[in-house]
Amino acid sequence: MTLLDPKKIKIEKDQKNLLTLSTQNGKTYRKVNFLLLFPFTDLENYVSAVIRKGSEYAEIGIIKHLKDLPKDMGRYVREDLKLRYFVPEIRDIKSITTRYWFHKFDVYTDRGEKIFYLRNVRENVRFKADSSIVITDMEKCRYKIPNYTRLSPKALAELDRILL
């Protein structure tokens, strides 16, 4: 495992908004992408810097903790990740209404307000061992609740109502 030393590397943005990475041993890579190694369980640690070659990725190295990066660099990486991983986190639930065969979710996410439709609780709501929930809506978009025990009581009550 090649670790990138957050104190010694440099991540910059060029005029085209593409990221350039200079590693601790003096090499510079252009058009770098960042991948989460644990996209569902850890958004802050174990981030892999890669270069895309056709349909494959060549890994430059792994950044262990994003928080150790200088502020600007951390922001660049987080922005890049936010655009790559589209799994909105549900922060609060305004309402869940049940009509006919579907549940209409009206929620606040980290990416703004959204209304989506869930068809079948048993098939499209996955409970993970770490109290997180992943919901797949009728359009195959995924939403995440990082820790349902930390939802507001009202949101929890709404959710409990439909969970089977």
Added chain:
Amino acid sequence: MEDEKIPGNIREKIKKELRHGKILLTLNTDIKYDGSFGEEWLIVTDKNMLVFSGTGQVLHSVRLKEVKEVEIVDLVGSSALEVNMGKFIYRIILYSNAKNSEFYQAVEDIGNILKGREVATKGRLKPKAVCEICNQPIPEDLGKCPKCTDKTKTLLRIMSFAKPYSFTIVMIILVMAVGSLFGLVAPYLTKLIIDDILKPDAVVKRFTKSEWLFLASLALFLSYAAQQLFSGFFLERLSGSLGYKTVYDVRAAVYEKLQELSMSYFDKNQTGAILSRVNQDTGELQRFLVDFIPITLEGVIMFFGVGALLIFISWELTLYILIPIVPTVIFLKWIFPKVRTYFHRFYHKRAMLSVLVNDSVSGIRVIKAFGQEKVEIEKFKKRSGEYRDAGIEMNSQWGIYHPILHLFIIFGSVLVWYIGGDFILKNRMSVGDIVAYTGYLAMFYNPIRTLTRMVEMISNSLSAAERVFDIVDTEPEIKDTGLPKEVKELRGGIEFDNVSFGYNKYKPVIKRMTLEIKPNEMIGLVGRSGAGKSTMVNLICRLYDVNKGEIRIDGEEIKNIKLADLRSQIGIVLQETFLFNGTIYENIAYAKPGSTREEVIEASIAANAHEFILKKPDGYDTDVGERGNNLSGGEKQMVSIARAILRNPRVLILDEATSSVDVQTEKKIQDALEKLTKNRTTIAIAHRLSTLRNCNRLIVIKDGKIVEMGTHKELMAKKGLFSRLIIMQKEFSEQASKMKAV
């Protein structure tokens, strides 16, 4: 083109921006440039490609002349459109999975615009169907709007399954009505006993008071007995038989459909989900028919019957009774959602627990091998504890609401005694009236209680029914055309003509592949893991249909060949050997129902399986265990080769068929196969390249494309991917033999 969809304010801005130029394509996205939810617009004119923000600002503007290519880049949960300008690649717009098909089509259209071609009108993806009622797009694999499918329709659907038993249904209603009638007799008899026999100043004729009392008691008993006979004995029998018979029919319909459905259905739906539809949801349907419907009907009959009697005995008292009924109903409406939450949580925890047990029992080998028993026990205890707590919580919640509910009902009876007692004192009612009245009142509350809950239970059952009918209504993607061509004897020539295919049609796995295999040729497919070899084979068996292009067998498009004819002449050894729970003999004979024992033994000898079967004490009757787990990996492969050979197919497909057997055995199998492959088309896939030395031609696949093709010699001379692979494997085995020498 479709610019009427664009909001007015943006349309103004676009017009300003595009004074010259004709709009060819407009499309809105659901994610903004910064990854948050919101709208942006992609507009393509005959000169430019632009992206507008939701407020009408121009975010990107490129000239079509400078664009080399427009591409979709898959991200996680979303995708991006990238414009290749030769020197630079711009990412101009993001969109979520919901917009996949629109953008997929748009990229094709833009490609055509760039090449100066007409935007194709043929072969377009169907625009997303939109529901007529709610105007929401209908998800692709559903076909009908899940939001607006009417519940009454589902109810009718269930009833259509019950239709063959309409005589039973009529009987049920009759029996129920009679039973309820007898139920109504008892309180009235008590009234007669009290008012006409027990009252000190009552006048009796013909019999003495004690004789009357005996007769009345006897009648009381008989009425109860008759009620039990009808509402218990007859009703249970009838409704039971109706429910079980109907659900038997539904289950059969579901299972039949499951067997018909195409592979893609099973890719999309998890096994667990399908199983629960077949088992749990049909079970729910059963409860609906066996329990809910009779209870509901009975409730309705009692409600009106008893209600009428209450008014008949004393309409004034009935008015008073209505007072506590109103808050009772409100209370029920209020608490059921609350109690239900606890019930749901309880069921959910129970389901989670059984998932855990299921998982750990099927993975018991791994658990033991890694010595994780303690960890598993801890996990189980944690889940089980949650289940326990949910149960306790449910009970204590019920313990709060249930007594309150009871009090409401008791309050009704108390009211009867208080108000009714006053009526007695004023001589407007008799004691018997009041006793009868309280008796009826108890009967009256029951249906109210059940009816309030029934609405919800029925709605749950209907949802389950809808999931079941979902399967029944799914059209298999792969089926015979109207007039399929019967082909009794394939020659075995296979052609790929510009074939593209992806399990997800937006992500091709086979890309524009063209290939011709002659009858009786033996072809070897080579390529790295994930290159698409097994996928090609899946297409030849028509387990999936191609997205683009054509596959032809003997010059006939595969879609026009009768499926049964096609499949019966293909013998395949799948990469993942699967054996059914049963004996070795049963597993081999599965390929050809009605085959003789000689044939099975011949096939086993050809597959070199006979040798190891001889060594088993139970011979061909050896049980292979669940999924064939009692056999070794290589033994399983030999059995499945025998299974494929027994079919005597025109096309034989061996997908890594000998990957798990030792080299010596492989050699033997190959020698045996050599005779067999002479007069049939054979496609062999292998990573161990020595396996393919008998092949007429080798085809090297990379990333869903053919990169090299030719005989072993030709490919070696070419010094391409294949020769590199051969050299690598050779070096590897030389190294290994050196290590042995040391």
